[in-house]
Amino acid sequence: MQEKKNIKFLSGNEACGEGAIVAGCRFFGGYPISPSSEIAEFMSKRLPLVGGTFIQMEDEIASIGAILGASLAGVKSMTATSGPGLSLMQENIGFGAMAEIPTVIVDVMRGGPSTGNPTGPSQSDVMAIRWGTHGDYPAVALCPESVNEVFLLTIEAFNIAEFLRTPVVLAMDEITAHMREKVELLKESDVKIVNRKKPEKMPYLPYEYGEDLIPPLPGYGEGFRFHVTGLNHDKTGFPTNKSELMEEGNRRIMEKLDKNKDKVIKHEEFMTEDCDILVVAYGSSARAAKRAVRTAREKGIKAGLFRPITLYPLSEKALQKAAGKAKKVIVPEMNLGQYILIVERVIGHGFPIIGINQVDGEPISPSKILSKIEE
Amino acid sequence: MAVNYFNYLRKEKMPHIWCAGCGHGMIVKSIIRAIDKLGWKNDEIALVSGIGCSSRTPGYLDFHTLHTTHGRALAFATGIKLAKPNLKVIVVGGDGDMMAIGGNHFIHACRRNIDMKLIVYNNNIYGMTGGQASPTTLTDAKATTAPYGFLEEPFDVCNMAIASGATFVGRALDLDVPLMDRVILESFKHKGFSVVDAWSQCPTYFGRFNKWGSASEMMERYKQIIYNIRQKDQLSEEEKKGKYPVGILHQIERNEFCERYQKLRDTLKGKEEAE
Known part of the structure; x- marks a missing residue:
């Protein structure tokens, strides 16, 4: 039984x-x-x-x-x-x-x-x-x-x-x-x-x-x-x-x-195989990001999410691969841009890496991330 | 029978780093004699220190030894003792370790009454860093950070311990070895948190800055500012004024924390399933 x-x-x-x-x-x-x-x-x-x-x-x-x-x-x-x-x-x-x-x-x-x-x-x-x-x-x-x-x-x-x-x-x-x-x-x-x-x-x-x-x-x-x-x-x-x-x-x-x-090392990838826009997010911000990615896909935008589960050490190779075809990388964080520094170091500066930063004591909303994806 | 100190010392770590005339070695020998007398086994002792001259002690003694960060010896020791109550936990630190940076840990350790043995090697100065003033530097005494004399009042380690709830408090000077032996031994026998304010002289810094002379001349000076607690009633208030009592100053019985906690576990036994 x-x-x-x-x-x-x-x-x-x-x-x-x-x-x-x-x-x-x-x-x-x-x-x-x-x-x-x-x-x-x-x-x-x-x-x-x-x-x-x-x-x-x-x-x-x-x-x-x-x-x-x-x-x-x-x-x-x-x-x-x-x-x-x-x-x-x-x-x-x-x-x-x-x-x-x-x-x-x-x-x-x-x-x-x-x-x-x-x-x-x-x-x-x-x-x-x-x-x-x-x-x-x-x-x-x-x-x-x-x-x-x-x-x-x-x-x-x-x-x-x-x-x-x-x-x-x-x-x-x-x-x-x-x-x-x-x-x-x-x-x-x-x-x-x-x-x-x-x-x-x-x-x-x-x-x-x-x-x-x-x-x-x-x-x-x-x-x-x-x-x-x-x-x-x-x-x-x-x-x-x-x-x-x-x-x-x-x-x-x-x-x-x-x-x-x-x-x-542990990380999660969501719809990254063919993504043009990669969101790198962790913790509760990653949940908002996942929702935003899903909505973007429904609208026909090829978005994906890379979520480091071990912030340190980061799976650098996997992140590089996920960002491989992307034209834009978005890093939402409830701070003024901390983990983005690591993302920049790992995947380089060849294309835009944009932070969404919020320090007002409120969570970052899926719509805020979505509008950056759509920009 | 004579004590074989090498049963307790890490021979290969000798000679020690303490200066000629420093009293720290005298304190270590008293600690060893107490352990020997009580028959404690090396493997059942954890010796924990902070940072400073006194805190070189764990390197020299063949126990489970831990040289922590400055001031934090009691915090680490608390974890060790609670995790393995069967270990005999001895904590050593200097006056800077215990009265300045670790002062908060000191008063709370006294309050909790966990069965740990604290010995404060008190030489009124920061020796390791070059002779700066400490919270037990005597008023008007000179130090490298008190070149015109120390303008503050010193802490009395024992008063602080008693006020904070320590259940055994004693003071002894390295110049009186039998007394040091007795106070440390009795503190080790005590069930609960014990504090020994062990005075040691620092001729290298304190003696030199204050023109107090050699170690033996310094001991003569210290003799002038102490009295034996046994003479407390014979001496007038005038004679005791500004002087420090030595001997066993305070001993009471109070619930020991580890025992209380074990009692709690026993009371709760079987309750988890019921919850």
């Missing part, structure tokens, strides 16, 4: 919590901030029921510190925040990248800069997610367009973090966070769950890596004593200021993402 599907009507923030629990998250440290707070509320209720731990920290700096600590102790961890909190977390996101600690940071984007617009949708953190911490680091960010996808991508965010041994950002916006939609809740046994690679034998060097460039990571207290620092370090984990070792370490954390990016 086929088991009945577990369909629920949830907000994106609730779906994110459900996804985290399925992924194996058993520690949440966070600080209230709109429009992400329902994730913390969900986790505070659910985690003690499944043997996990929730703690409300004193600020976002403490929150990211706590989740990195919990992960080093071997427990999958997560925090959720919004722009101002993301700004506060930046230093320790870099620590997580440098020390190679898997964790998930949910950023429910709101308008910025500063306090901005706490209750309206925005995509204002797209560059902060990529370049926010100082130094070069392997940014990974996923961007869902629907509540069901929030559930699935939260699980995926944990899987990537565990696989690559690095912090991963789930970039939602106020619409995907607060909108209620149908979600099919899958059980742990129905989805792929990735757990970090652990060392098999002593002596163990915490930053010794194999072909995939990803070193194994045991939890504190599991018999492998090791040192972790945010300083440049060698394979032993202890600080080094030897030029060649600093160069190697800094390059490797970038190369491990590059080398494994095909296992990470």
Whole structure:
């Protein structure tokens, strides 16, 4: 007998919590901030029921510190925040990248800069997610367009973090966070769950890596004593200021993402095979874009949509291919032109790349995108 | 039996970077003696630090060690302890780490009463960055960012800890090793969040700028501004004025967070299905 599907009507923030629990998250440290707070509320209720731990920290700096600590102790961890909190977390996101600690940071984007617009949708953190911490680091960010996808991508965010041994950002916006939609809740046994690679034998060097460039990571207290620092370090984990070792370490954390990016990258294409006009959109803006593309097709205009699901890394080859025959590329974003910079870099400047930019706290409408398509 | 320090030290990391006359090594030895006395195993200890001279400690000790970002040791340690409550979590940091950049984490750690052991290596100065004034620099003392003397009032680490709700608070100086041993050992035995304000002298910067002389001369100076808490009732208010008590200053029993949380989990058992 086929088991009945577990369909629920949830907000994106609730779906994110459900996804985290399925992924194996058993520690949440966070600080209230709109429009992400329902994730913390969900986790505070659910985690003690499944043997996990929730703690409300004193600020976002403490929150990211706590989740990195919990992960080093071997427990999958997560925090959720919004722009101002993301700004506060930046230093320790870099620590997580440098020390190679898997964790998930949910950023429910709101308008910025500063306090901005706490209750309206925005995509204002797209560059902060990529370049926010100082130094070069392997940014990974996923961007869902629907509540069901929030559930699935939260699980995926944990899987990537565990696989690559690095912090991963789930970039939602106020619409995907607060909108209620149908979600099919899958059980742990129905989805792929990735757990970090652990060392098999002593002596163990915490930053010794194999072909995939990803070193194994045991939890504190599991018999492998090791040192972790945010300083440049060698394979032993202890600080080094030897030029060649600093160069190697800094390059490797970038190369491990590059080398494994095909296992990470996700994107969606909609009617791109023959498109004259390509729309590149992500998150809730992509839903408006999809509607606009469909209407354009009904009117006989060959429009298509490319939706990066992993904002970082982006499937550059696929984007180049999708833009191959296009005469015009349109990038709608709820910011003043952030991801368009990446699109321009990837597909070049040979033809018009036009931004649709809106920072009024309202979503971009399909008709606005359609009129740009028709222009 | 004599303590074999090398059971706890990463021999290959010696010699340490601390200057001649610095008291930090004395504090580390007291920590080791307390661990040895309690029979804690290296593999069950997580030692977490921030950034600064004190925060080189984790590199030298053969435990699970974490050298975090400046001021954030308690935040990371909170995650470790809550994720694995069986680990003994020791946190070390300097006066800058704990009283300035990490001040918010400090007061909230005191309030939460998670079973972690904090030792503040307090030398009234930022040593690693070259002798700048810190929140515990004494008023009128000189530092590279207080060339005309420090115009502010210093924090009293212990008063701050007590006011914030720490359940064990003590102070000891490296010049009195038996007292340092006793205060650190008792703090480790305590169930709950403990704070030890461990004074150490910095002859390289503080001593030099303030013409306080060598390490031993500095210790003589510090002796003038302390009194043992056991003499609290014998000394007049006048005699105690402007002086810092040393010893175990505060110890109370209060619910420990990890235990409370486990109790919550136990109470909720079986409730998920019912929901």
